[in-house]
Amino acid sequence: MNMLSARLNLAGLLAVGCLLWGCSRVETPNPESLVFTGPADGCGSFLIYQSNEAGDLSIAVQGDRDQLGLSTEAASFSIGPSADIQLSLLSYEGNIEQYYCNDVIIIEQQPKIISEWIAQRGTARIRIVEENLGPSGQSQPLYSLSIELEDVELRNDQGTTLQLDQHQFPVTTVGWYPG
Secondary structure, rough: OOOHHHHHHHHHHHHHHHHHHHHOOOOOOOHHHOOOOOOOEEEEEOEEEEOOOOOEEEEEEEOOOHHHHOOOOOOEEEOOOOEEEEEEEEEEEOOHHHHHOOOOOOOOOEEEEEEEEEEEEEEEEEEEEEEEEEEOOOOEEEEEEEEEEEEEEEEEEOOEEEEEEEOHHHHHHHHOOOO
16 A cells, blocks of 8 residues: 555545544634623523624633622632632534523524633632612522623643633623523
8 A cells, every 4th residue: 555545544534533423623712702792691699601792702700609708899709610710711603692591401502512611710800789680589689790800811621721811791680590
């Protein structure tokens, strides 16, 4: 077998493997795409997410209001996989609003997640902007949060890192739970 035949056989095997098991090429988002200007939304004790203008990346931050002792006074918290605040960045195709804060999952409407980046370190400055929004008597009253992120380092499962210098989420109402 000559060298050209060997290369063609290898290429054929790779193509068949991609067809059977799927091939995904994880690309590192460029710094310009790390500007999140889409509408922000949220739910739960708190999970807030926002997409970039192109609609192919989203950033999400989550934590527990009571565990963090959030108040109307701004406080700084560490971000990381084992910290009280977790942050992730998703690269996707489709409608990301079907991914977060949704208790009715329709598989065909779920976005295709291309890659996930988990924050390894960083700082979140959080404060409650307004409390007791919505009807009174709710077991989990609605409230709005302000979250500023600084010096966030994210890593994907291949070990590639990204740096997000800063991001300010718009004030977002949380506290409700899907269902």
